[in-house]
Structures are given as structure tokens and as C-alpha cells.
Amino acid sequence: GDSVTQMEGPVTLSEEAFLTINCTYTATGYPSLFWYVQYPGEGLQLLLKATKADDKGSNKGFEATYRKETTSFHLEKGSVQVSDSAVYFCALSGPPNAGKSTFGDGTTLTVKP
Amino acid sequence: DAGVIQSPRHEVTEMGQEVTLRCKPISGHDYLFWYRQTMMRGLELLIYFNNNVPIDDSGMPEDRFSAKMPNASFSTLKIQPSEPRDSAVYFCASSFGYGEYEQYFGPGTRLTVT
Numbered sequence: 264g265d266s267v268t269q270m271e272g273p274v275t276l277s278e279e280a281f282l283t284i285n286c287t288y289t290a291t292g293y294p295s296l297f298w299y300v301q302y303p304g305e306g307l308q309l310l311l312k313a314t315k316a317d318d319k320g321s322n323k324g325f326e327a328t329y330r331k332e333t334t335s336f337h338l339e340k341g342s343v344q345v346s347d348s349a350v351y352f353c354a355l356s357g358p359p360n361a362g363k364s365t366f367g368d369g370t371t372l373t374v375k376p
Numbered sequence: 377d378a379g380v381i382q383s384p385r386h387e388v389t390e391m392g393q394e395v396t397l398r399c400k401p402i403s404g405h406d407y408l409f410w411y412r413q414t415m416m417r418g419l420e421l422l423i424y425f426n427n428n429v430p431i432d433d434s435g436m437p438e439d440r441f442s443a444k445m446p447n448a449s450f451s452t453l454k455i456q457p458s459e460p461r462d463s464a465v466y467f468c469a470s471s472f473g474y475g476e477y478e479q480y481f482g483p484g485t486r487l488t489v490t
Contacts, residue, residue: 295476306380306467306481307419314476352419362407362431362474368418 265290269353269367276343276374284338284370286327286353294357296320296329296336297364301350310338310351343374380482382468388488394456397485399468400449409479410443410453411467419467425451458489 270285288296295314299307311320316331325340336353350371356364381400389395401408410422423433428445436443440459445451455462465486469479 297478299478306469306483307479308481309478312476312478356477357475362426363409363421363424364479366419 265294265355265365267353267355267365267367269351269370271368271370273371273373276372278345278374278376279342280374282338282340282343282347282372284351284353284372286336286338286367288334288336288353288355288365290334290355290357292358293331294355296327297354297356298325298327298336298338299352299354299366301352301369303349307352343372345374345376348372348374380468380470380480382466382482382485384485385483386486386488388490389458390490391459392457393489394454395458395462395487395489397453397466397468397487399451399453399482401451401468401470402480403449405470405472405480406448407471407474407479408445408451409469409471410451411469411481412464413467413484414464422453455487458487460489463487463489 266289268287297312298310300310301307311322313320313329319328327336327338350369352369353367354364383398409424412420422435423443425445443453465484467484469481471477471479
């Protein structure tokens, strides 16, 4: 079945550092790929997505590119802020598991001033 | 839109009591999902509905858990009887479709069973 593997955390960075959180996936079809972010005490919310190979999703300075050849969707940000401290989830959705998404285990990011 | 609404936000109950969690999805969304999140097990999909019909309940941990969606704007997750190991944050989410459509999560219900 489908699966998502994320870089293990926690990840601790200093403000303005470069961020990469790795995500690789296994899927039988051609899924859409997502990054969700969860701030403390809140539900998950969409950060960015890409629906086909070579698409780049971007939002709030974060970017991720759908790489079919390496089955990856790594999250990057050039300069993190303290407010980026959160848990980040990589996810995929699409046939044959129509309707539901497969989530990674989440990566906790802490950014220190 | 107000987003996905869940109630209550916090619930503290004693072991053996019945607990009912409520969810109002975003209007027009035809998929509804119930998740459970704990430190030990992470985010788990319990059940999801399409057009008010349960599609996959394989994540429901045992018969003590049940979920209903009587109409497009309301769903419940019931635990009877509750046990301390049910303590978790329960999220409801909805989406317009599947595949390219993202899920919108509610704020969650933090359940504590003593």
C-alpha cells in the first residue's frame, strides 16, 4: 500500500538557518503530495501541495518539488523564523486509496532566536 | 466560512462513561474524516465518510468506538464505555473531494479519561 517516510526529528535550528525536511513516498498510482503544518494546540493546516510530477508548491517562503524519479517531496525554506516552530507532516492522496490521505509521522521543528 | 467546527474542545470524563464528540464540516465538502492523535501512536485515521456514507472504518480501534453522519453538516464519534487509553486529541477534517483536494482540520477535542 501507499506509505510516506519523513526525516526523523526533532530538528532544532537557529533563526535564519536553512531548512530541509526530507520526505519520500511509495505509491501505486500518481498521487498528489502535500505538506501540512501543525502549530501547538491546533489542527493540521495545509502549507503547500503539488499535484503532478515536477510541480513546485510554495507558500510563506516554503517550497517543495514533486520528484517522480526519486519519489520525493522535500520541504525547504531559505531562512527560518521562530514562528516556524511547529510539526510538519508530509502526505499523499490519490487512487487507489480514493478519498483518504496517507500521512508521515511528522517532524518537529524548533527554531531558536 | 467558519471552518470545521468541533465540540467540545476539551472533555474530561471517568472511565466507563460514554463520550460523544461532534463535528460540523465545511459546507459543500463531501468527505469527512475522524483522526486520533497521541504522542505514542501519532496521527491515526479512524474512519471516513463520503456523502454521509462510511467508506472505511478499518482504523476504528474496537467496538467501543462508533461514528455516524446523519446529514451533510453533522457527524459524531462516540466512545462507550471510555477507557484511560482513549485519552488523545481527536480531530475531524473535511475535504471537497480526493486526490488533489486538501483536508481542512478542525481545532480538535482533547479527551482525558481518568
